Amino acid sequence: MAPITAASDEKTHQALLDKLDIYAIPKPFRNPHWKPPQRRNKNVKQILADATRKEASVMATQNNSGMSTPVLPHSEALTGGAGTPVESSRRPPNIAQATQSLSTLVLERNTKAALNSVANGPAPTYMNIESAPSFHPSGQRRYCDITGLPAPYTDPKTRLRYHDKEVFGAIRTMPQNAVEGYLAARGAHTVLK
Numbered sequence: 090m091a092p093i094t095a096a097s098d099e100k101t102h103q104a105l106l107d108k109l110d111i112y113a114i115p116k117p118f119r120n121p122h123w124k125p126p127q128r129r130n131k132n133v134k135q136i137l138a139d140a141t142r143k144e145a146s147v148m149a150t151q152n153n154s155g156m157s158t159p160v161l162p163h164s165e166a167l168t169g170g171a172g173t174p175v176e177s178s179r180r181p182p183n184i185a186q187a188t189q190s191l192s193t194l195v196l197e198r199n200t201k202a203a204l205n206s207v208a209n210g211p212a213p214t215y216m217n218i219e220s221a222p223s224f225h226p227s228g229q230r231r232y233c234d235i236t237g238l239p240a241p242y243t244d245p246k247t248r249l250r251y252h253d254k255e256v257f258g259a260i261r262t263m264p265q266n267a268v269e270g271y272l273a274a275r276g277a278h279t280v281l282k
Contacts, residue, residue: 234271235259248272 238261240250
C-alpha cells in the first residue's frame with residue numbers, strides 16, 4: 090500500500106468535494122413540459138373593476154340608444170301646413186328603432202322608480218348588496234327570556250327560551266302567570282277566547 094501524503098490526500102479530498110458539489114449540476118427551474126394554466130383566477134379588485142366597466146358600457150349604450158333617430162325640424166314645407174308629414178313620404182316601420190325606443194322608455198321608467206325609491210332606501214339588486222335585514226327564521230338570534238343571553242334551548246312545556254340548566258330549573262318552578270308574562274313580553278303568548 091502506498092504511503093498517504095498530504096498532497097494526495099488534498100487531491101482526493103478536492104475530487105470528492107467536486108463529485109458531491111450540488112451546485113455544479115445544472116437544474117432547470119421548471120419541468121420542460123410545464124404549461125401555464127388556461128384558467129386565470131381573479132382577485133376581488135379585478136372582478137369589481139370588470140363589473141364596473143361592463144355596467145358603464147351598458148349604460149352608455151342605453152343612454153345613446155335614443156339618439157340614433159334624427160329629429161327633423163317642423164316646417165310647413167314638410168307637412169304641407171298640417172300637423173303630420175305628407176303621406177307620400179311614409180315608410181314601413183323600423184323594428185330596430187321601435188325596440189330602441191321601447192328600451193329607452195323602460196330605462197326611463199326604471200330610473201324614475203329608482204329615484205322615487207331613494208327616499209325609501211336602496212333597492213336590492215344583483216350589483217347592490219345594500220338591502221333590508223332578512224326576516225328569515227334561520228337568520229334571527231334567539232335569546233333567553235330570563236337572562237337575555239343566547240338561548241339554544243326551548244322548554245317544551247312553557248315555550249320559554251333558556252340559556253342553561255340553572256335557568257331551566259328556575260323556569261320549571263315559576264307560576265303560570267309569570268310564564269305568561271314572559272311570553273307576552275316576547276310577543277309569543279296565546280290568547281284563548
